[in-house]
Amino acid sequence: MIVTVIALFVLTVIGYLINxxxxxxxxxxxxxxxxxxxxxxxxxxxxxxxxxQWKAYSQLAKEYSTNVLGLKLGSELVVVVFGEKNVRHVFTEREFEGRPNSFFLRLRCFGKRMGITSVDGPLWQEHRQFTVKHLKNVGFGKTAMEMEIQKELLNIYDYLDRHRSETINPKDILAKSVMNILxxxxxxxxxxxxxxxxxxxxxxxxxxxxSMAGGWLNQWPWIRFILPDLSGYTLIKKMNxxxxxxxxETIVKHKNKEIEGSDFIYSFMEEMNKNNETFTEEQLKIVCLDILIAGSQTTSNVVEFALLLLLRYKDVQQKLYDEIEKTIGSNVxxxxxxxxxxxxxxxxxxxQRYxxxxxxxxPRRVLQETIIEDYTIPKNSTVLPCVGDVHFDPLLWDEPELFKPERFIDTDGKLKNPEHFYPFGMGRRRCPGDALAKSFIFIVVVGLVQKYRLEIGNGVLxxxxxxxxxIxxxxxxxxxxIPRA
Ligand code: HEM
Structure with a gap:
């Protein structure tokens, strides 16, 4: 009897391992x-x-001479998709619209499958639509938010002027500015x-x-009990x-009408008062979290990279300044x-390309079994579109390894926005905060070059x-x- 039980156990384990x-x-x-x-x-x-991880996947795709790379991370099937045609396919086809129901994404949302970024289906549709409607009123010159960004620019000037004699790490001020706007x-x-x-x-x-695939914690959630710090679990808990x-704290202030004017939380609370059952306080908290996480560092990192490149390419800095000076002078x-x-x-x-x-x-979750380039992608696989590689594809970009702003200007001197340029993704899950991000980036970069000459700090490039x-x-x-005269 014991022998049979052991034999069955061994066979089951072998079967599991083979599978x-x-x-x-x-x-x-x-x-x-x-x-x-x-x-x-x-x-x-x-x-x-x-x-x-991006470079690791690219390297593997080259080794296997494929534009569709198949992996298993822990027990999760992960497919990394390369090439403009495949990336566009994932962005536009509905079967790629899902988000994985992974431990990592749930942990990010206080253990729930809620919010916008980490969900799919009707909850995602309803709350994305609601948020997009409210974000439509900001950015792209919509006066109220533009004025806020311009005010924030004055705060940046103030900070720089107060620290005039010092070299400054731009992160110290940019990240805060974006967070304040959001x-x-x-x-x-x-x-x-x-x-x-x-x-x-x-x-x-x-x-x-x-990483986008969630790292160890996603593959082996139990690792949090053994290595809470090393696995990043403590960090996420603390951040949450x-x-x-x-x-x-701010929800309480809104309930007590201590905050003046209209904002996203007030609009959301109005829906709550209409007894719309998906509009709960918990959902509100997670949508706010989504906006802060998705919008803060992404936006400030672009401005930081812009400043870094202006320091490295002095001729580009001069060209920018000349254009700004000639076109808008000292106007805000x-x-x-x-x-x-x-x-x-x-x-x-x-x-944003470089x-x-x-x-x-x-990450995207495949809602039903589908095919890319004759390969079968099983339902519930995680798909990662590799935009980084598209932005460096030599078939799409001339000398992609070089930093050349001119590539975005056509022969008539007009700005080009090529179809294969995806800084904010595309399709139904495209970034809903792009207008706000673009306005912030533009106003702050122009405002800084207009007012200051940027020099490297402490002689270090x-x-x-x-x-x-x-990210x-x-x-x-x-x-x-250095303030311009
Ligand atoms: C330069 C700054 C930014 C970059 C590069 C960026 C990039 C992206 C990209 C590529 C996606 C698409 C994800 C996908 O297709 O699965 C996305 C989604 C998202 N972004 Fe942004 N983003 C930026 C700023 C912002 C801002 C300022 C906000 C908020 C105001 C925001 C909120 C979101 C949200 C909520 C999503 C999830 C949309 C969904 O799942 O339906 N982002 N972002």
């Missing part, structure tokens, strides 16, 4: 799968060799300074510690607590100036090599902001 390492029929090519870990160890090794839109007020500092530190750590406190920059500041806009586009902030977009975790970030650098 685990066997790839589904017509699954995309990729490295072999090991029991329990799948391709994770190979990816980890390549990630540390190449500096980012919070103004969401909650109608600014975040307290000490709260803000703590929150930004945590967001920074989080972005470095995780901080954000939760900030949001709860506004979105309407984008039509006239062509070189400046081309520069901002090239910054340093693609989200090189691996997603900033590194061109980005740090790529969840791309510049390595810390300093600059001197």
């Amino acid at each position: 685990f390492v066997t790839k589904p029929r017509y699954f995309p090519p990729g490295p072999p799968w090991l029991p329990f870990v799948g391709s994770s160890t190979i990816i980890q090794k390549l990630t540390s060799q190449h500096g980012s 919070w103004k839109y969401t909650a109608g007020e600014r975040i307290k300074e000490e709260r803000l500092n703590c929150l930004l530190d945590l967001l920074n750590e989080r972005s470095k510690a995780f 607590q901080q954000i939760s406190d900030i949001i709860e 920059p506004s979105w309407t100036d984008t039509n006239r500041l062509i070189y400046t806009m081309a520069f901002i586009f090239e910054v 340093y693609t902030i989200v090189p691996l977009v997603g 900033p590194s061109m090599e980005p740090v790529i975790g969840l 791309s970030a510049a390595r810390p650098f300093t600059a001197s902001f």
Whole structure:
């Protein structure tokens, strides 16, 4: 009897292991799968060799001569998609519209499958639509938000003038500025300074510690009990607590009508009062979290990269200044100036191509079995469209390794916005905050070049090599902001 039980147990384990390492029929090519870990160890090794998961996947795709790379990370099927045609396909076809129901995404949302960024189906549709409707009233020269950004620019000037004799790490001021704009839109007020500092530190750590596929914690959630710090679990818990406190505090203020004017939270609360059952306080908290996480570092990192490139390419800085000086003089920059500041806009586009902030977009969950390039992608697989590679594809871009703003200007001197340029993704999950982000980036970059000459800090050129975790970030650098006469 005992022998039979042991034999059955051994057979079951062997069956499980064989099943685990066997790839589904017509699954995309990729490295072999090991029991329990799948391709994770190979990816980890390549990630540390190449500096980012994006580069590791690109390298593997080249090794397997494929534009559709098939992996298993822990027990999750992951497909990384390369090439403009495939990336566009994922962005536009409905079966790729889902988000994985993963531990990592749930953890990010206080253990719930709520909010906008991490959900799909009717909840996603309803709340994305609601948020987009409210974001439509900001950015692209919509006066109220533009005025807020212009006010924020004055705060940046004030900070730079107060630290005139020092070299400055632009991160110290830019990240806070974006956060204040986002919070103004969401909650109608600014975040307290000490709260803000703590929150930004945590967001920074989080972005470095995780990848789009979620890292260890996603593959083996139980690891949090053994290695709570190393797995990033403690970090996320701490960040969630901080954000939760900030949001709860402001909700109370809104309930007591202590905040003046109209903002996202008031609009959301109006829906709550109509007894719309998906409009709950918990959902409100997670949507606020989505906006802060998705909008803060993405936007400030673009401005940081822009400043880094202006320090590295002095001729580009001069060209920008000449154009600004000739076109708007000392007027406060506004979105309407984008039509006239062509070189400046081309520069901002090239910054977003050269340093693609989200090189691996997603993650997306496949809602039903589907096919890409004759490969079968099973239902519920995770798909990561590799926009970083599209932005460096030599078939689409002339000398992609070079930083050349002119590539975005056509022979008639007009700004070009090529179809294969996806800084904000595309399709139904395209970034809903793009107008706000673009307005902030434009007004702040123009405002800084208009008022200051940028010089390298302490004689050290900033590194061109980005740090790529969840999103791309510049390595810390300093600059001197010398007021123009
Ligand atoms: C330069 C700054 C930004 C970049 C590069 C960026 C990039 C992106 C990209 C590529 C996506 C698409 C994800 C996908 O297709 O699965 C996305 C989604 C999203 N972004 Fe942005 N974003 C930026 C700023 C913002 C801002 C300022 C906000 C908020 C005001 C925001 C809120 C969101 C949200 C909520 C989503 C999720 C949309 C959904 O799942 O339906 N982003 N962003």
